[in-house]
Amino acid sequence: MGPGLYSDIGKKARDLLNKDFHTDQKFTLTTYTSSGAVHFSVRIIIQSQFDCNAITAASTKKNEAIFSEVQAKLKQKNVTVDVKATSDSLLLTTVTVEEFGVPGLKKIVTIPFPNQTAGKAEVQYLHDYAGINASFGLNTKPLVNFSGVLGNKAIAVGADVAYDTATGDFTKYNAGLSFTNADLIAAVTLNNKGDSLTASYYHLVNAEKNTSVGAEVTRSFSSKQNTVTFGTQHALDPSTTVKARYNSNGMASALIQHEWRPKSFFTLTTEVDTKAFEKSSKVGLSLVLKP
Template identity: 60%
Template sequence: MGKGPGLYSDIGKKARDLLYKDYHSDQKFTITTYSPTGVAITSSGTKKGELFIADVNTQLKNKNITTDVKVDTNSNLFTTITVDEPAPGLKTIFSFKVPDQRSGKVEVQYLHDYAGISTSIGLTANPIVNFSGVLGTNVVSLGTDVSFDTKTGNFTKCNAGLSFSNADLIASLTLNDKGDTLNASYYHTVRPLTNTAVGGEVTHSFSTSENSITVGTQHSLDPLTTLKARVNNFGKASALIQHEWRPKSHFTISGEIDTKAVDKSAKFGLALALKP
């Protein structure tokens, strides 16, 4: 574990990755190549039913400045410029989307041994301002995530979170949707040598009194092959296998079945990532 509490987005991240990361119901292909000058070009294509979505991302690193430019099939241009550590612990991110003139944003992140702060502001006449901050250590941390729309004078987001970590257990509790949704999650390392872990997430909505429960596990068959499985209280069961057939290149096969309607067709997904 790191020294500090990290950013607000790190609260519950281990459990989210265990339960949701790499599960696909589509066909996705990603290939990354590098030019002689060090420019990384990543081409991605995703087939969702009859719809095909593609994009090309170009990344250039020059000392502590990273520039990402992505173009998708809808002719949208996404640009992100990241300046890493202009001062110790500081990171500045400038991003915008063309042709959306209201998409420009500047974000500043600061990581300290006892704090993690991220604040952003839109580059418009009446911007949306976001602030998230975490105080604590790598064991216990408390944070908040707030967005304010200066045009309407309303808070568009007001969240709070608590995280506890030790050698093999990470637990978190967050209050989202302006106090309407309570989320509790945990991640428990069972056997580090085989990357075996279990996790769970419980979400309760105060306005609808509905509960959502998801539990999952992961296990490495060998250093290159990982199995994952999950199930929720709605009867949806999913599993995947991911194999790294060469360094940084892997394929993932995942499937989902509705145990309460087994007559329906199962969903399958395939993801292939190639890197030199």
């Protein structure tokens, strides 16, 4: 019920304008267990047995490249362990501890392999009137990130900074402001070290039909260019949703998403460059299965 984290500022509009607009081919399969043991093998080399909440296998084809990953999520009381193996030989382990000693406090440790020096420790704290996120790299000269938001569920103001201890420079400093009521969310953020200003707007027109509209305007002060994106979504029925968006660069996108069973989605996306119709349009397909 509080202001959330800094990443939540403008998130509703970003999700409306960007979420599920994939022009790749993607397949995701997730299986769940309540408390039973799960056997699985990776490349027929490693075989393990443990209590597991979910195992997800995903594969994405982009152009001629195929990227795949297998992810296992285990949860015991307030501790969640997430292990992900990818096709580019990366093993990523994330340990999350909820309610870490204080209500609203969360601790997250991420360790990649083989590059363990790229690991990160993170702390999040959510309060009725504040949201704080701090992280630092697990190496001798880490990158330190800090973001904080003050306010409530109606209005919030926040800042997001990053400091590189190796160079002694601030690599990022952003600021944001958001206003929220029952059916409208407006946000303004200053990004890229003050070089760009983004204003976003989200309006829930009809809650029953999940009909909403949104827009985002970004002004780059260095290039003196403006980018405008607007979009909408509407539920044709309780299981089928359509979305569309268009930006000032002439890119038009549309998608239709059908939930053919609970938590299982089929999404078809198309994108057209209206300023160059001679180019082939892009078509994306996503299938998410969660038995």
